[in-house]
Amino acid sequence: MTVYRIGVLAGDGIGPEIVDAAVQVVKNASCKAGVKMEWIHLPMGWEGIKQYNDPLPEVTIDALKHTHGWILGPHDSAAYPLKHKEKRNPSGELRHSLDLYANIRPAKTMPGIKSVVKEADLVIVRENTEGFYADRNMFSGHGEWQITKDVVVTSGVFTRKAVERIAHEAFALAMQRRKKVTIVHKANVLRLSTGLFLNVCREIAAQYPEVKVDDYHIDAMAAHLVRRAADFDVIVTENMYGDILSDLAGELVGSLGLAPSLNANEHIAMAQAAHGSAPDIAGLNIANPTGIISSAAMLLKWLAEKHADRKLTEVAATVEHALYQTLQAEVKTKDLGGHASTSEFTEAILEKIKSLQH
Template identity: 65%
Template sequence: MATYKIGVLNGDGIGPEIVKASVEVIAAVAEYAGTTTIDFVPLPMGWEGIETHGEPIPDLTKETLRGCHGWIMGPHDSSSYPPEHKEKRNPSGELRHHFDLYANIRPSKTISGIKSVVGEADLVIFRENTEGFYPDRNMHAGLGEYMITPDIAVVNGVFTRKASERIAHAAFRMAMQRKRKVTIVHKANVIRLGYGLFLDTCREVAKQYPEVKVEDYHIDAMAAHLVRRAKEFDVIVTTNMFGDILSDLAGELVGSLGLAPSINTNDQQAMAQAAHGSAPDIAGKNIANPVGEMLSTVMLLDWLSARHQDQNLYRVARLAEQAIMETMEAGICTRDLGGTASTTEFTAAIIERIASGGK
């Protein structure tokens, strides 16, 4: 029986509630399947890290994660941290940078029983995760933004062939498993060198996948196309900032950002992380929607099953996903989706469905 070591970072705000729910569901499925052992390793992050180790991401957490197969990360509330920590990378950016988690993979798919603004859609966005215009990730040391005068701020945007190539390959590999269509999103008509390099590199990579249809759009046009015809897109590959924006848009279009999952990967490890924030205004009220975090954890299991060629783990992922979806289809959901269930009641309903074999 294979054993997987999974780090657990609760985070801030609603993080402890939704991460706990995700861990409970996966633990229940693993026990039901009886073919896989998952060793969950709790580690400090966010306010917990500050209070116990003086850092949002303590060295202990980083060192332990290096020995994990992957980890589940809750949202952080870095805007509330003490001033000395606000000047550093936030916990998410720090882990992405430290472990070179270059690919942020964010699917958006309509769910039965959940109202979608765009009807049927099933797409996945591959967001380059290490550079672009995000100053907490695009420098070897320090941050890539400066105050030239008190009234002038300058932000560096970094675009490299290496980063563009590897996110493009990741997107095209996924496209080969799906509908064999990739959409490149950029702004090369205005930022000609940076986005021009990204676009040209993606096109060069595309030549290695002749079976895949390739198209490209400027970011402003792409936002409109997503609203008008989301169902026509399959795999989208883009840069850091554009991927962040488009994936939030796509998540809301197919139902709710609270349902939007994602993983971050470097090909050896992966981090499950819901696309939404920490929602401190509802923290501790037991009303948070844990589906985004749960489905992110399912994505992590899928990624691990593919990497380790483990069909047993793949079955665990499918059973978990099925139980989550069937629970929502049965009308049991949290208030943000029009239901009445609390976070713990929704989680309990999923676990009960698992224990009964889906009945």
């Protein structure tokens, strides 16, 4: 039997509270299914700075390479000392250095959660390594240059290799869902850069004849999401557009605080909630762990597929069902209009896990 090595990077702010909640939930669900996991706690953020003078120490990166995947808590990089702010933040560095090129961000209406849209079940597949995020598209340096005190130039990088592999991720995912992919770009203005993105995605689409394909400019897509989110299945786009659209989609289905994500390549994956570290409520036991718990479930599904492990599929389903049943039972944290603390919300999920049948 495989023992899955799972890294745990608690992070900053509310990170330790919500990551601990996710670990408890996955531990209980995996024990129930008879799946063995080894949890490897590693320093990141302020913990890394205190121990190694680095928010993402090399010891952490090296250890992650020997795991099956990991859970990454939020970081408060805006508050780090200046010398650390000048580097990529921990999340960006992990995506860049480990080539986690696919950022999968689902947005789905959930039971018991008020949403702006009546119904939605879509996934934004975001290219994670280049595009218009200058700090992630350079081999060395940050991709921004201050020419004079009043002039700054920033780079956007688009390569066929990167577009091809994210397009394959999107179309393969669509084949498992409703077989529809929407390509988001700005090729009417950025004709070479996002034009390449659009054209290469269309080339890849020809390899998936069962999938229906359409495309929208980024500005129009934002409007379409607000107006008719339920019509979309899989949306594929470049780095910055994907970040913006996924935040919008998260709010439309309930709250960005609920939004999960997975960062992955062919070999390894990182679960990471889409929200930040919320330092203003850190340590108050009122943070909502839904986003990171859902992200952990995504990691379990990814591992289940990679290792052809039905037991892991069962664990992921247990985590999701217990979470949804808890929300449907109106057990909610303060941000959702409820009265449950972080620990009370987590305990309610654990009770649901105990009651679920195999």
